[in-house]
Amino acid sequence: DDVSAETLAIVNELKSLEGPLLPILHRLQEEFGFVPEASLPLIARELNLSRAEVHGVVTFYHEFRNHPAGKHTLRICRAEACQSMGGRELAEHACKVLDLDWHETTPDGKITLEPVYCLGLCSVAPSAQLDGELHGRLDRDELSALIKEARA
Ligand code: FES
Known part of the structure; x- marks a missing residue:
């Protein structure tokens, strides 16, 4: 095959x-x-x-997956600058809202959650990336909105 x-x-x-x-x-x-x-x-x-x-x-090696990634990939920055600016809470929020652990994909195949170590947006921490789009100064509500958008 x-x-x-x-x-x-x-x-x-x-x-x-x-x-x-x-x-x-x-x-x-x-x-x-x-x-x-x-x-x-x-x-x-x-x-x-x-x-x-x-x-x-x-x-x-967590970068290897054994099933296709979701339609959208949400990357939350877990590096130093973001961690110190609320990135940790943001990451917890993402895991909770999506009910996922890192590298996992929602059962409907819509969203894969990945950690990332610096997106080059440290000055506007905490940051995340949804597919190709970068987002800085995120709070929980904004992150929820991004997730909602990806789920739609
Ligand atoms: Fe998060 Fe640099 S540490 S963007």
């Missing part, structure tokens, strides 16, 4: 690299938007690793 063929093509292209596993996983995620579960046994076989090893790496 497509996933197997694409996985093997990527593995073959990258397996001569030193430490090929991460580049392979990144490429898969670029290709599919996530790392398909079905790719893992193939990667393990081709790289002579156990499935547990491959699985361990995928789950260790």
